[in-house]
Amino acid sequence: MRRPIDSLFGRLVVLVIGVLVLSHLAWFAVIRVERDNSQTRYAVEEAAFLVEAVRQHVANNPDQPLPSRVRVVPLNAPDVPQPASEAIPRPLSRFLDDMKDRLPDDTDVRPGEPGAPPSVWVHGAKDAGWIVVPVQPLRPPRSRDRMLVWLAIIFSTAVLAALFAAWQLQSPLRSLAQAVGRFGRGQPTPPVPERGPRELRQLTHGFNQMVREVSQTENDRAVMLAGVAHDLKTPLARLRLRAEMMDDEKVRDGVVRDVASMAHIVDQFLVFAHDRPDGSEPVSVDQTCERISRAYRAVSPNAEPIRLALEAGPSFVLPAATLDRLLSNLLDNAHAYGAPPIVIETRRGANGWVLVVADHGKGIAPDDLIKASRPFVRLDPARGGSGHSGLGLAIVERLARRAGGECEVGNHAQGGLQVVMTFPFDIATRPVAERRAGPQHEERAL
Known part of the structure; x- marks a missing residue:
């Protein structure tokens, strides 16, 4: 509280x-x-x-x-x-x-x-x-009411003036604290007005410069990563076509699997490098979870079905592309490293809508939890195969923050990994045009 x-x-x-x-x-x-x-x-x-x-x-x-x-x-x-x-x-x-x-x-x-x-x-x-x-009375009978009234007037005026001065002093600090919070959550951070005392102006100037340099570095890295991943898609397609033409069935299947793994890694690179807001139409989270659960059951009929605990209702919506990527990455991660049953839960929390995906595997060591959502980090060296690049949880965290939410990775009491995502209640009322406008629109709105 x-x-x-x-x-x-x-x-x-x-x-x-x-x-x-x-x-x-x-x-x-x-x-x-x-x-x-x-x-x-x-x-x-x-x-x-x-x-x-x-x-x-x-x-x-x-x-x-x-x-x-x-x-x-x-x-x-x-x-x-x-x-x-x-x-x-x-x-x-x-x-x-x-x-x-x-x-x-x-x-x-x-x-x-x-x-x-x-x-x-x-x-x-x-x-x-x-x-x-x-002689004059040493203590003449004077009414204290008038003195107390004047004292109250002077005190009230002084308090109002002091509160206004305090508000003027803390207002730039509050703007800077809000900008730091947005920057820490990975959300677009417009420049903070440089106002207030000299030391505060210097601090704000340093923060704005840091945000610009970090944003420029992120853009350069995203452009480089997207360019490399995009350039790899064409040779991978040719390599897959040539593999399909091999006579040896065993060798052909192995090469096709390797090409598919490389293509999956390239797709992960492209998703991670994509830094624009999702402009797709919002869809019901509960209905999408049911649809994806049925799709996984159709692909693997012998596997244990995904357990659903959907209590949010139709008011909880997310952009369709963002929600599909969130669930696909989390379910792929749970199937690859966790153990059944896999549970998808939605509910209305105290601070926003909550989406939880959990498995019942071994989870992650407490010392490694802080590194779990870092890009290109593999907690287990043996997990390098099967098309995994160490971007799954990093993509989930970036997508959740880009949608205005928070992502928390941890182990639940029953064992296994649990990813808890919290989204603001007003996410359903944000117009698609505003989300498509991106960071520039948010800067103008602020």
Whole structure:
């Protein structure tokens, strides 16, 4: 199952959101602490200014009344607050400490009575009484809803901008990863646009150059192989004709068999070198499997019939020529190297249509499985005869990938070789004209 967190974009999203959450929480905490400190400093400066103003007023204009909420109380007045004997709130304690630091050292500073309007009582060494001045509330009742709303707006804007930047960064990487996947499956790979950071552009440029060089090498090899195989068909036909004219029946039959084996190898070369998409009409895979099974039974009536487990239904279709070549190569390989019964299975899988061909022979050694589908590789040197060139499984893999599918070669639990081919569900809806257009059409579509 594909998890979004495994992708580069998913991890960038988690990283960006995590960083933004931490930064906004830190910003919120710093703003709150700085706001409290600013309020305390402002309240201290305002109270100290009022105390000094009262002192000057008493010294210069003792007969003039004081402003509202500002008064001078005698030292022995009954309402003078006592020094705090219990723990007081931290904001008030910090205010009193800052107030004492702001005033001379011998100044006594006391808070007003709880429940009354906020005030501070100050008595200096030269004061005739207590100077009472109002102070601002150290923690004014402010609603946090507005701050949280602005915080949410800023956070959402930052997340959207960061996600857009992350998408811009990972989009070229995703295109390159898709192109690498297509190239690894042997499918036509159009050039990837070179965009993004400098290092990514350099990587994309190197990949495009590698694809061009590999494609050119493949084309040169295919042209050479097809030319050689095509040129051999004429002398082989003449050699077969001359063999048919031999008098010795035993020698004639041996030469004819050898010529037939060579012709089969040449045909395999031509199929392997053919690199154009199959433009034949799609046919039902289940019906074709039944038809080929009956044909093999008619050719070898004494052999054990091919077992069929066809569950895909009429929706599973493949191009006729591709399907015939797939089944003929796999069945020839199973009859030559495997053991009966041979089983053909079709079904609807989780990721696409599945076509399986299996036998019950010895299978392939686990160490040789990775080499099984390589061209011109014979896992058993004794298999060189009978017209086998080491291209059977290589042709199957190339045909399956050219049709948009995947091919997996392995041994099944009951013993024997098993070839599992998986094709996308939409293969039945692809128009024939699109398949005939080949790689150029796919490049334009992309």
